[in-house]
Amino acid sequence: MKFALHFGNNTFPDPEGARRLVRLAEAAGFDSVFAVEHVVFPDNYTSVYPYAPGGRLPGNPSTRLPDPLIWLTWVAAATTRLRFMTAVMILPQRNPLVLAKEVATLDYLSGGRIELGIGVGWLKEEFEALGIPFERRGKRADEYVAAMRALWAGDAASFAGEFVTFDKVSCNPKPVAKSVPIVVGGHSEAAARRAGRLGDGFFPSIGAQVDIMPLLDIVRRSAEQAGRDPAKVELTLGCPGALPKSGADPRAAVEERIARGAGRLALPVTAFMPDLETTLARFGEEIIKPYANA
Template sequence: MKFALHFGNNTFPDGAGAGRLARLAEAAGFDSVFAVDHVALPDAYESTYPYAQGGRLPGSQFTDMPDPLIWMAFAAAATTRLRLMTGVIILPLRNPLVLAKQVATLDHMSGGRIELGIGVGWLREEFTALGVPFEERGRRADEYVAAMRALWREDGAAFAGRYVAFAGVSCNPKPLARTVPIIVGGHSEAAARRAGRLGDGFFPSIGAQVDTMPLIEVVRRSAEAAGRDPEAIEILTGCPDALPGAGQDACMAVEERRRRGVGRVVLPVNAFLPNLEESLPRFGDTVIRAFTA
């Protein structure tokens, strides 16, 4: 079982904070830290945020939310083992060739420690501001994944789709493994099917207002239908009963997740505030080491 911290970049939006969190997380035994993504937040919106009661995004449009990839570069430079993941980047809003270059560079320079968590987005008004059709975001995301993998895999790459097309194109440096793990985020059956069809993992995020555990079976069925091994797709979930202060109950909650096929437990970093220097090592000693010893 692996453990991750979520909301790194909007909780610690400066360089010093990024380094502090990353070093403490690595020392405590966490596998990874996640960074969230929004390119631009509107002053007002009618879209429903699906990961909080009330349907509103926590904070405000004035809250600092550094670009996840740049924030991850700071965190990677401060550590040697910790993995960094976008949790999740809104893939349809990004140019896939530019993103492939950025992610591959970061993976290459960090020694292969990058994962790309992707989502299709929920904030229609953000899509409007960027001039990207909201209704086509799922199909666009599928194409972008295939296009980026082609660029990571080989030189002289070619791809022909509805939204992106190129031939005889090389993008270097390559990721160390000639690919980067792609973790599909989302709380819907469409997201679960996408994870089974093309993802390396599935992350239904934290705070979904529906029970997301049944989606694990949707992932597995989708993988089988696509001729893929369902067991090769990592499942990431939150675990509210494993938050700091839960004691032995935390281990029991994590063990229950493991029995259901979860490979990585994701916890919000703000649950460890205000004193990371005490809370993260304590969690590492009492929970993480119980599953990694």
């Protein structure tokens, strides 16, 4: 079982705090740290944020939210083993050729420690500010994934789609493993189907206001229908019962998630604050180490 810390860049947007977080996470034995994304924060929006009961984004327009790829570059340079993931990057808002270049470069410089967590977005007003259509963003995301993988797979790559087309172009450096794992995030059946159809993993985001467990079966069925091995789609799940001060038996909570098929558990870094040095080290000794040695 692997363990990740979520909400790294918005919890620790400052350079020293970010380095402190990832060095402590690495020392404690965590597998990875996640970074979230929004390019802009509209002052006025009617879109419903799906990961909080009130339907509103946490924070306010002046909240510091570093770009995830740049933040991950900073913290990757401060570590040697820890992996990093965008959780999630709003894929339809990005140019897929530029993103493929950025992600491959980061993976290359970090020694192959990057995963690209993607979502299709929910904040329509953000799409409007960027001048990108909100409609058909799922189809756009599917195409972008295929285009990026084509660029990563080899030189003289070609792709012909509805939203992106290129002919015999090369993008270097390549990722260390000739591709970057793409983890599909979201809380909808469409996201679960996308993960099964084309994802290397599925991350039903922490805080979803729906029961995400039925989505796991949808992932598996979709993978089978696409001729893929469902076991190849890694499940990253939240685990509230494993958190400090949850009042639950953390080992039992982890075992329940293992029984659900989880390969990695994502825990909000805020649950370990303010004394990160103590709480992360204790979690590493009491929870991470026993499962790493299992």
